[in-house]
Amino acid sequence: MSERADTAEPRPDELGDIAAEQAESRHDEDDRLKGEFVSAVLDAVEADDRDRARELVSPLHPADIADLLELTPSERRGEVAAALGDLVGAEVLSELNDYVRDDLLDALLPEQVAEFAAELDTDDAVAIIEDMEEADQQAVLDAMEPEDRAAIESALSYPEESAGRLMQRDLVAVPQHMTVGQVIDYLRDNRDLTTDFWEIFVVDEAHKPIGTCQLSWVLTCPRSVAMADLMKREQTLIPVDMDQEEVALRFQKYALISAAVVDGSGRLVGMITVDDIVHIISEEAGEDILRLSGAGEGDINQPILETVRTRLQWLVVNLGTAILAASVVGLFQATISKYVVLAVLMPIVSGMGGNAGTQTMAVAVRALATNQLTSSNTIRQIVREFRIATANGTALGILIGVAVGLIYGNHDLGIVIALAMLINNLVAGLAGILVPVTLDRLNVDPAVSSAVFVTTMTDVMGFFSFLGLATVWGL
């Protein structure tokens, strides 16, 4: 999140060295707020000692105040926020977890929310307003100044999670004939320009970006140099309707600090800066683990009923596949009743297939998400996984085969479980890569649905290969 309000007016007196040292005792070595500190604040609020609470909290960075509110039990958040008063400002709100923020906003009047939103860059204001209910949203917009309101309404007209929602409209764009000196004078004379920018965009008459210029280049060059000679023409333009995940990948791949956002006709309509992207990069990279496990967005602040619903849906789907796998076992009841040891050993074969399949699947899902696995190397990766599965399946098969053969004094049983282990590892390796690759080709998020297919296959094939071989072998 950018911090326009904070950076536009530097407050030299804000935090001296002594306060900085004190602040250290508020954080543990991992920069998390200490439990004792959080308790101290809550105790002060409890005791109605607002001065003490404010004194404790005031040296904190807005991001830390947001953390503090998130760490406060939900039923006490309103009370704590009220006690802290203006310390919980627009920046804190923009740093807050969505659920926690919605909780707090519900307690505010539309005028108050509008006031907060007006203090923020468009992108941060939109982040606050976009999740509100239609009626509340309208009330807030009605309470805003026409100019701010127009900017936010325009941003809201773009799809959710698109570049149009992420971008800010405040940017610096100059024509190419301007010189460095003219640009500096222009910046000094126009004090209502944003002060939060890292690059200057050079545009043509139609307001289409034709180059980008880092501020360091402007600062290190003589006044007489023309922007056209200084700018870098090779630039990454972000279409306004691009999905935020794509935007994040572009920033990462091309090491961007900021990028111009263009509309359908190529005109410059906004700017995205990397500080608004880092949390998206982290979210997008981290959410695969949650999706793969069926934990939805996995937000610990989500209302518990929503969490139960999300997870239960996934578990019920898995119950269906578990019953399917069990019905395979059902086919072999006669074999099992003759030789109960098969029931003891069969979960080993199915479980190990699940483990091996999950390894391959995790690698494939990450490689797809980071654009490392493309049509050019898919075949090569499938062959690679097949070779890995053959090696691992052989090693595990020999291991379990010898152990079972010795323990139960039955060579045939050892051979059967060894073969079943190899077969199920091959199934796991192939399913682990083919399922995510196929889903990706079908434009289905491989992280969301791969696991259910892969583990169903390894369960079914684990039971089928082991019990089937045992039946054929006449065990």
Add this chain to the structure above:
Amino acid sequence: MSERADTAEPRPDELGDIAAEQAESRHDEDDRLKGEFVSAVLDAVEADDRDRARELVSPLHPADIADLLELTPSERRGEVAAALGDLVGAEVLSELNDYVRDDLLDALLPEQVAEFAAELDTDDAVAIIEDMEEADQQAVLDAMEPEDRAAIESALSYPEESAGRLMQRDLVAVPQHMTVGQVIDYLRDNRDLTTDFWEIFVVDEAHKPIGTCQLSWVLTCPRSVAMADLMKREQTLIPVDMDQEEVALRFQKYALISAAVVDGSGRLVGMITVDDIVHIISEEAGEDILRLSGAGEGDINQPILETVRTRLQWLVVNLGTAILAASVVGLFQATISKYVVLAVLMPIVSGMGGNAGTQTMAVAVRALATNQLTSSNTIRQIVREFRIATANGTALGILIGVAVGLIYGNHDLGIVIALAMLINNLVAGLAGILVPVTLDRLNVDPAVSSAVFVTTMTDVMGFFSFLGLATVWGL
């Protein structure tokens, strides 16, 4: 990766509009190189038509040339790199996957590697050199200019994955009494300063940072303003030995573009910029899914034998736990042989526990990694997971209990499996959060070792609760 060589001398002629349009046909809609394009380059190299290959590749960004080499089969990479000649420059090397780069570097002379390293920022040069074998590393260092060499040797003296390795030494630091005008003159006069910086650090006489100033503030202020009045005193200082994961979290939390790196005595020794952090943020967030599945670093370019070894280690550990779980089944062979249906149904109970445990574990691992789960809210989250597990376990228990009761016409069997399902869901929910939290307290990475504990518990308790209840119930 920063691109000093590229940005220091902007090449206005580099990529015109026409080339940009052509470039579009090289990428698919997800900004990945198209399979046909990669094949065309490989065909040109195969046909020994270097001009054609270079013509195809020359409009690409270094990051794309790196992608191209990664997508080339490993046995052909040397040949392709040789054909592309100077198009595979220092920047391309610094963008390359570690394994692919090591492959290519092995084919180069130390002098050639030294030449590449000299073109890069210290951090990128270190990234290239740090993975080489000791002897090769020394040969490269010997071939470097004394100044570059000293910078790299000093960086290598810091621990791997620490801020000292990530930082660059080229930065702009000024005393606080300087005015904006003096700073601009200083920057214009010292053309050998880096041009890749986004903020100016203000230091005291002991070279300790006392404030930071965004370039945009310098550009928008009159020449007469003193840096001391312009700078922001509240700043995030990075200790030189801080782990890169911590550095990445700081950048994310405080929305930093660059940060000062300080040594033990608080003196400014380097600077880290966000473009060097974004790939760490993505890696750190993405690697949890790989660790949790036991896929190691999960790099598709890793030599296959290393991959087999990494994954096999994990699978063998899991084989041990699978045998442990199977031995629980072994305790109930008498019960199973009396009623084989139990063998059919038992994988459902254990498998569903595994699914529920994985959900909780994924959420806990992410919440720990992002500092959302701290000592202040651990109890609350445990209670939350217990409530979720109770709700889901009850729902799933009723579902499977009724289904089994009807299908097998045996109420008692339905009651037993319903109870076992509830019990195992509770075990899963508690293990899913307690295991990662405990490991984190013990300073063990919860992503690496949680899964094996959690799934062992859900397997063991799944079999034990179901078969145990069935035995007690006299089924």
